[in-house]
Each structure stands twice: as structure tokens, then as C-alpha cells.
Amino acid sequence: MASRLTTRMFCAMRETANIPHSQSRWEKLKNSKAGVWSRSLASDYKEACREAVVGIYEHPVKASVYVSVLGGALTCFLSKPDKSSFEAALLERSSQLGLLSSWIRSATSDKHVQSLLKLRNEGRLRHINLGILSIIYSTDYDPDSTLYEAQCSSLSVLWRNLPGRVLDVGFVGHWWVLDSKMTNYDVNEEEFTGLPVHMRVTAPPGVQEVELNERLHRESWLALKLQVEK
Structure with missing residues (x-):
């Protein structure tokens, strides 16, 4: 009986020695489906x-x-303005116009800014992010309003009607419509309606005119030279 047990023990040891060592965790992971897929992707x-x-x-x-x-x-995407920047620019333009008298500020600039402020106070301004640029457009109602027309999705602004509601385009850190409307905001065009057409348009002075004005300005500070008659 003892000899039979000893024989079985030696046989088991021999069979164990012939079995190959188990693979490591790294080899198992490398040979798995995820490992093969990762190597193929790399x-x-x-x-x-x-x-x-x-x-x-x-x-x-x-x-x-x-x-x-x-x-x-990538530059356009990173420098794209958002709705908060539009509201900040709108308030800044409103402050600039508020510092001027109604006799001086441009009626075009004032009308555009006042209409945007009215829409903002009514909660009707909306913002769309299009990746490299932003769009500000108007809606008929404030989304927080409890009116049926404001809450019904079927009555919302359709995409085909969106181009007619666009108010401004933000691109490369600027709101282009607002900036164009604020050109010469401190010039009242109505003051020059009575002038002839050729006098309504002004052009920047040339180099010769600038040099002439500078020379005359310097000469105006010189002392007068009196000549004594003999």
C-alpha cells in the first residue's frame, strides 16, 4: 500500500514538471483581444x-x-465671442452713446443700440454657436414667459426663418454688425442734410496738407520780426 502511494506521488510530480509555466499578467493582457486591438491601433x-x-x-x-x-x-474657434461678450459690448456702446448729446450722436447708431437693448430687456435675444463663429438672433417671446405661444415648440422659430432674424455675427473676437453701426457714432448725419452733396463727404487729408498744417502751426508760435524803416 505504501509503495503504491509513493509511486503515485512520483508520477504526479513528474507530470507537474512537464506542464509549462503559466503566462504572466502582462503576457495575458498582451495576447487578449484588447491587447491585440491596441497594438493594431498603435x-x-x-x-x-x-x-x-x-x-x-x-x-x-x-x-x-x-x-x-x-x-x-483653430484660431477662429478659440477667439469666437459668446453671448456674454455681446451683452458686454452692447452695454459699452450704450454708455458711449449716453455720454453724447442727442444733437451730436448718430441717429443710426442710437437706433440700432436702442433696439438691441429693448430686445435684451424683453429676453428675446438668442445665441447660436456655429463652431468658428457665433450668431445673435431675435425671437418673439421670452422662453421664461408662461404664455402658450412661448412654451409651444411648434410655434418656435423655424430654421428657414432664421436668416431674417439674425442681428449680429461674432467672428474673430468682434461683433461685426454692432461695430459697423457704431462707425462715426459721434457724428449726427442729420446736421449735414442741408449741405450740397459734394460737401457731405469728407476725405482724410493728404501728406502735403498735413505737412502744410504742421508748418503753419510751428510758424504761429514764432515771434514776429519787425522791420525798421530807414
Whole structure:
């Protein structure tokens, strides 16, 4: 009986010695489906990067154009203004107009700013983020209003009607319609309606006119020279 047990023990030890060692955790992970997929993905990215480098070396002009376009798009995306910046710009323009008398400020600028302020106070201004630019448009009702027309989704602004409601476009850190309306905001155009057409338009002085004015200004500070008659 004892000899039989000893024989079985030695047989078991021999069989155990012939069994290969189990794989480590890293080898199991590397040979799993996730590991194979990760290695394949890394290989694809490596090949894509190599082809990109070769393409840049072989076609530098084309690569420069692509890089410029991508860089410009990224710059536009990062510098895109939001709704809070529009409201801040609107309040700033309103303050600038408020410092001027009604006889001086531009009626076009004042009318545009006052209409935007009215829509803002009524809660009818909306903002759309389009990636590289922003759009401000108007709606008929405040979304916080309890009116049926304001809460019914079927009566909301349709996409085909949106172009007619656009009030401003934000691009590269500027609100272009608001800035254009504020051009010469301290000039009242109605004061010049009685003048002839050729006198309503002014042009910046040329280089010679500027030099002449500067010379006359310097000469005005010189002391007068009196000549004694003999």
C-alpha cells in the first residue's frame, strides 16, 4: 500500500514538471483581444504619422496650405465671442452713446443700440454657436414667459426663418454688425442734410496738407520780426 502511494506521488510530480509555466499578467493582457486591438491601433497611428511626415517632405506647399487652414480654423474657434461678450459690448456702446448729446450722436447708431437693448430687456435675444463663429438672433417671446405661444415648440422659430432674424455675427473676437453701426457714432448725419452733396463727404487729408498744417502751426508760435524803416 505504501509503495503504491509513493509511486503515485512520483508520477504526479513528474507530470507537474512537464506542464509549462503559466503566462504572466502582462503576457495575458498582451495576447487578449484588447491587447491585440491596441497594438493594431498603435501600428495604424504609427503608419499614418510616417505617411504624414513623408507627405510633408514631398509636398511642402500643400502641407503649408493645410496647416494654415487648420491653424486659422483653430484660431477662429478659440477667439469666437459668446453671448456674454455681446451683452458686454452692447452695454459699452450704450454708455458711449449716453455720454453724447442727442444733437451730436448718430441717429443710426442710437437706433440700432436702442433696439438691441429693448430686445435684451424683453429676453428675446438668442445665441447660436456655429463652431468658428457665433450668431445673435431675435425671437418673439421670452422662453421664461408662461404664455402658450412661448412654451409651444411648434410655434418656435423655424430654421428657414432664421436668416431674417439674425442681428449680429461674432467672428474673430468682434461683433461685426454692432461695430459697423457704431462707425462715426459721434457724428449726427442729420446736421449735414442741408449741405450740397459734394460737401457731405469728407476725405482724410493728404501728406502735403498735413505737412502744410504742421508748418503753419510751428510758424504761429514764432515771434514776429519787425522791420525798421530807414
